[in-house]
Amino acid sequence: METNLKYPVLYTFRRCPYAMRARFAIRSSQIIVEVREIKLQEKPSEFLKLSPKGTVPVLITNSGEVLEESMDIIYWALNKNDPHKWLARGKLENQDVRKLLDDFDNKFKPNLDKYKYPSRISGVDQYLHRDKNLYFLKKLNSYIENNKSVNCEHLSILDYAIFPFVRQFRNVDQEWFDKLNFIFLHKWINQIIDSKDFSSIMKKFKQWKPNDIPIYSYFE
Numbered sequence: 001m002e003t004n005l006k007y008p009v010l011y012t013f014r015r016c017p018y019a020m021r022a023r024f025a026i027r028s029s030q031i032i033v034e035v036r037e038i039k040l041q042e043k044p045s046e047f048l049k050l051s052p053k054g055t056v057p058v059l060i061t062n063s064g065e066v067l068e069e070s071m072d073i074i075y076w077a078l079n080k081n082d083p084h085k086w087l088a089r090g091k092l093e094n095q096d097v098r099k100l101l102d103d104f105d106n107k108f109k110p111n112l113d114k115y116k117y118p119s120r121i122s123g124v125d126q127y128l129h130r131d132k133n134l135y136f137l138k139k140l141n142s143y144i145e146n147n148k149s150v151n152c153e154h155l156s157i158l159d160y161a162i163f164p165f166v167r168q169f170r171n172v173d174q175e176w177f178d179k180l181n182f183i184f185l186h187k188w189i190n191q192i193i194d195s196k197d198f199s200s201i202m203k204k205f206k207q208w209k210p211n212d213i214p215i216y217s218y219f220e
């Protein structure tokens with residue numbers, strides 16, 4: 001295991017929604033990391049040795065601790081530096097925050113995958129799974145209406161943790177999505193898509209190879 005690193009190392013994959021939210025938090029915290037863009041079909045052995053479960057994002061801290069869950073990376077970054085007050089207490093109760101995160105990771109995302117890739121599982125009705133997610137989008141729309149963003153008056157951790165999944169859902173059929181009667185949700189998603197934050201975390205990096213010159217960045 002690598003220890004005493006000058007900069008933490010982030011293994012990431014540009015289009016992965018979990019990696020996107022980790023990059024959003026790293027950008028917000030302004031913590032410089034060594035960016036290692038990998039391909040999921042060609043996971044490097046160095047990466048698998050550190051994190052045998054083989055999912056991205058993975059962050060190796062300076063002391064060699066391996067964080068292999070995107071929310072752990074997000075909290076690690078924001079607990080070090082939170083200049084944009086992403087951890088501010090908002091209007092939602094802690095249990096509602098936990099429930100929302102859990103719903104998006106464990107209910108919305110599986111429905112999204114079945115909607116997006118129906119041929120991967122036989123007998124899947126993609127529209128049933130699309131429509132099941134309307135329940136979560138409706139809830140999000142009403143939170144945004146009441147709170148201005150999902151939880152606070154400014155965009156914060158919950159917005160960025162959920163946004164990548166809503167964006168993927170929208171991208172399956174944008175025309176259909178744009179017709180949904182969720183005006184606050186549409187404003188919210190467009191605001192993030194059009195932001196410098198989003199274009200910065202979506203910058204392209206070349207695929208990492210072990211002997212490459214390191215790329216240091218906080219997705220500025």
Ligand SMILES: N[C@@H](CCC(=O)N[C@@H](CS)C(=O)NCC(=O)O)C(=O)O
Pocket residue numbers: 015016017018019040054055056057068069070071
């Ligand atoms: N619970 C994990 C989920 C991460 C995850 O599933 N990432 C996907 C990419 S979007 C992955 O790496 N899948 C492994 C693969 O496709 O081989 C987290 O929050 O970090």
